[in-house]
Amino acid sequence: MASMTHKMSVKWNKNVYDIQFDPTLGVDALLQTIQDETGVPKERAKLMPKTKKMWKGVLNAKYDLTTLPPPPLVALLMGSAELPVVPKVKTQFIEDMAESEVAAAGAVLPAGLLNLGNTCYMNSTLQCIRYAEDFKGGLDNGTSNQFNQALSSTFKSLDSSINAVQPGSFVMAMRSMFPQFGEMSQRGGGHAQQDAEEFLASLFMSTSQVSVPPSLAGDGVTNLPEACFGLRMEETLTCPEAGDSEPPVVKHDNAFKMICNIQGGHGQKVQISHLGAGLELGLNSEVEKHSEVLGRNAVWNKVSRVDRLPKYLCVQMMRFYWKATPDSADHQGVKCKMLREVKFGETLDMFEYCSDKLKGILKVPRDKKAKEEEEEAERKLNGDSKGEDTEMKDTEMKDADNAEDEEMKRALAMSMEAAAEPTGACAGPGLSPDFMGIYELYGVVCHKGRDSSSGHYTAWIRQAVGSDKWWSFDDEQVCEQDTQAVLQLNGGGDWHMSYLNFYRAKE
Structure with missing residues (x-):
């Protein structure tokens, strides 16, 4: 029987860890996974729910994890790490690594895609979809046709290569399933330029046959x-x-x-x-x-x-x-x-x-955030900020212990209230109850030229969440950029200008 994989966001100190676990293996296995990620020994770890309809109070060893509600799941971890987390992978030198290992480690620029006859519209869109990790990973949840299989294979080739990838199989599958992308140019010289948005719509049409991964299930979504x-x-x-x-x-x-x-x-x-x-x-x-x-x-x-x-x-x-x-x-x-x-x-x-209903859902975490900022401003105004020096080191430790006790009391009270109240609504599948409706720009498909039947497409991708560093993909040519360069893609001339902007939810 295949194992069931769940995902839980565990908040510890100022960090949030995405924990993958099998609920059938029990609480001890979950705490061991958390220990591996955070360094907090499972014997002293206290895990309390922040999502309603989970367990009450501190998680105990007898709790049946298979009774957990659908995702998203959020929990608060209390406890301190005795030792620094030991790296799971030993240090390797690039010359000793296989090409796929170098690509996975991000030690070099990511792979681009070769242009196979005016396929820049396809290449740039694929690069943006490639960095929507949930979509890319979900393709393995059932790739029923040649287009979807070739799409998944192309993404895997890109992720495991340090050289430009030739997407020949995918181009053939695309033109077979959607003949309009095989149209020849009336101006001569090969295939016609196509619209990146029309390609994206076709990609979504084909992949609508792929079922929903468990981490994004709920709210009536079907594909x-x-x-x-x-x-x-x-x-x-x-x-x-x-x-x-x-x-x-x-x-x-x-x-x-x-x-x-x-x-x-x-x-x-x-x-x-x-x-x-x-x-x-x-x-x-x-x-x-x-x-x-x-x-x-x-x-x-x-x-x-x-x-x-x-x-x-x-x-x-x-x-x-x-x-x-x-x-x-x-x-x-x-x-x-x-x-x-x-x-x-x-x-x-x-x-x-947003609709009034959705505004009501988003207003809860937004009001909570505003209140926290107001309280923090008041503390600073009163000279009671967290960064204030104290006179003695043992006093600092005592204050920290008291703060942890107070945090635990608040978390326990919150978890008991959560058990008594109805489940808090989320703004959409895969979104945390703390999501405030704010998105971060992570990808841009740009067009340079005077009309959709000519010109050239490129893609710009943010390297990591919150990073100021970007990559620009001009087919197989990849180079580094910064945020300032991306914000200049706003039009007003003959330079590259944004056509499709891609955002991801900001937690």
Whole structure:
């Protein structure tokens, strides 16, 4: 029988450890795993719940871990480490390591992807999806078709190589399953350039056959891309012409990205210069719909709000559009690109774009954080900060012991209250109850050129959570960048400009 793997976030001091464990092995095995990660001996470890409907008080050896509620699970660890944690892997020199070991250790620049005939749109998007770890790992949860199998294989090749990877098998599978990506250029010279967003949509369509990993289960999600990138949108339609006589129409729909509408230029009333304004514009629109009260079609106002957030968030900058050219020879039109500068930051706060229900969920940790900051400011104002010197070392130790006792009392009280109260709601699958709706930018797909049928795509990836260092992927060419360079990808000229922004939930 296959083992069941659970994930628990264990908070100890100022650190958070993601602990993988098998609940069927019992409490002792869980505490041993925690000891290996933190250095806190299991004999003196006191583990208390921060997620409701877990155990009461301090975890005891007789507790049945198989009765734990669905993830996310969060616990508080009390106890001190007697000795520093011994490294699990001995020091190795690069010249003594295999290529896959060097790649896994991050000792060199990560591998890029060879361009196999205008496949830069594919290469750049794959690099951004590659660093959505839950999605990449979840592909092994059932790869039912050739596209998904080739996708998983390509990611594994990238992670184990220090040289550029040739994605030949994946390109063949992609063009077989989605023939539009095999279209030849009318200008001659091989395959046509494609739209990175259309490729991303096709990738999500294919991988929707992959089931949800246990760590992201819940909240009604049914497949891998929905569990990782899926948003649930609440749409409210009202008919101003009918007034209060026509009740609002409220419905829910799923989406895999947010839209940043871009407007601006000479003579236009709306000038979008920042991501936030573009998102708000994209959530408000007008539609023509039948009114029962009026007995005919009328213009309705449509207001969309996010009702469920994902662990990974994609935002599309609506830079490409179709311009009709009735006076041209073919009387059709041309593909154009909006070059307007639209600034974005390192983080994105989604609170203002959420439904009232979701705002209520996010408000709990946000209020808690605000209260903690207020109390900390008061302590500093009163000269009672944690960094204040004391007169004697033994007094410091005594104060630390007292503080630990007080923390334990508070944690015990909290765990008892949690057992009595209903389960706290989360903003979405895989998100902690402490998630405040704030995301960190981790990847950008950029386009350089004048329209979607030409130009060149590149990817920019943050090296680690909170890091100021980035990599830029220009097909097989990889180099280091910094955050300042990434924030310059906001448009306004012929330089690389953001088209797809990828974010991950900030804990």
